[in-house]
Amino acid sequence: MDRALGVKIQENGGCFFFQEMIFRGTDAMAVLMEWAMARLVLHRDVQAKVHRELDEVVGRSSPVAEPSLPALPYLQALIKEALRVHPPGPLLSWRHRAMSDTYVDGHFVPAGTTAMVNQWAMSRDPEVWDAPLEFRPERFLAGGEAPDVSVLGADGRLVPFGSGRRSCPGKSLAMTTVTAWMATLLHEFEWAPAAPGVDLSEVLRLSCEMAAPLQVRARPRRDA
Numbered sequence: 001m002d003r004a005l006g007v008k009i010q011e012n013g014g015c016f017f018f019q020e021m022i023f024r025g026t027d028a029m030a031v032l033m034e035w036a037m038a039r040l041v042l043h044r045d046v047q048a049k050v051h052r053e054l055d056e057v058v059g060r061s062s063p064v065a066e067p068s069l070p071a072l073p074y075l076q077a078l079i080k081e082a083l084r085v086h087p088p089g090p091l092l093s094w095r096h097r098a099m100s101d102t103y104v105d106g107h108f109v110p111a112g113t114t115a116m117v118n119q120w121a122m123s124r125d126p127e128v129w130d131a132p133l134e135f136r137p138e139r140f141l142a143g144g145e146a147p148d149v150s151v152l153g154a155d156g157r158l159v160p161f162g163s164g165r166r167s168c169p170g171k172s173l174a175m176t177t178v179t180a181w182m183a184t185l186l187h188e189f190e191w192a193p194a195a196p197g198v199d200l201s202e203v204l205r206l207s208c209e210m211a212a213p214l215q216v217r218a219r220p221r222r223d224a
């Protein structure tokens, strides 16, 4: 029994929940990092800015450690921008169903319709985002159009983890883990595409993945 919600959890419900945690926890984070790396090898100026921030905050002679993570605003902006342009879970709340015939914004929705939130489209809406197809982490920094946007569900402009009580329970863990991994991968190496150009085509599987898996070259950059 979930005492907070007063809901009885069946045995198979518990199994599904753990299955979701394992699949979503590993798959979505890996997919997000692949997209972020694709953007970093494509936009070398963005990669150079992350490297500069890491050199200033962590220093070339030290590895990344957890206390440095909150002091990396550009890296955090980069991860938000990757979540905006390439949300691993583009459709939200697919388990919501209309209980009766209704109208939403003038559109008839018959009873029994499964309702989904297309946050992929929301985060590319030109009425909300300046030049939405441009990859620009600066939009999340001071002076940008969305400097204080939270990705954790409190701001409808960007909801890569959903919002409300069925939002992703792993969102804080995911943000901390992805920030730590990206910081380490970027502090230790400089990344370049294995061949000229990067194919940004998408394919929707469990997550919205790169259709052509990313291939990169890594060059060590840190002092021994």
Ligand code: HEM
Residues within 6 Å of the ligand: 017, 020, 021, 022, 024, 025, 026, 028, 029, 032, 087, 088, 089, 090, 091, 092, 093, 094, 160, 161, 162, 163, 165, 166, 167, 168, 169, 170, 171, 173, 174, 178
């Ligand atoms: C970058 C990483 C991640 C992204 C982008 C992500 C995104 C999402 C999204 C969009 C949903 C659906 C929300 C909705 O439909 O409204 C979801 C649900 C869920 N996520 Fe995540 N997630 C991530 C990482 C994780 C991690 C690390 C865990 C667990 C360790 C996790 C566990 C779950 C579970 C169990 C659900 C289902 C919740 C429910 O049905 O009530 N996720 N996630």
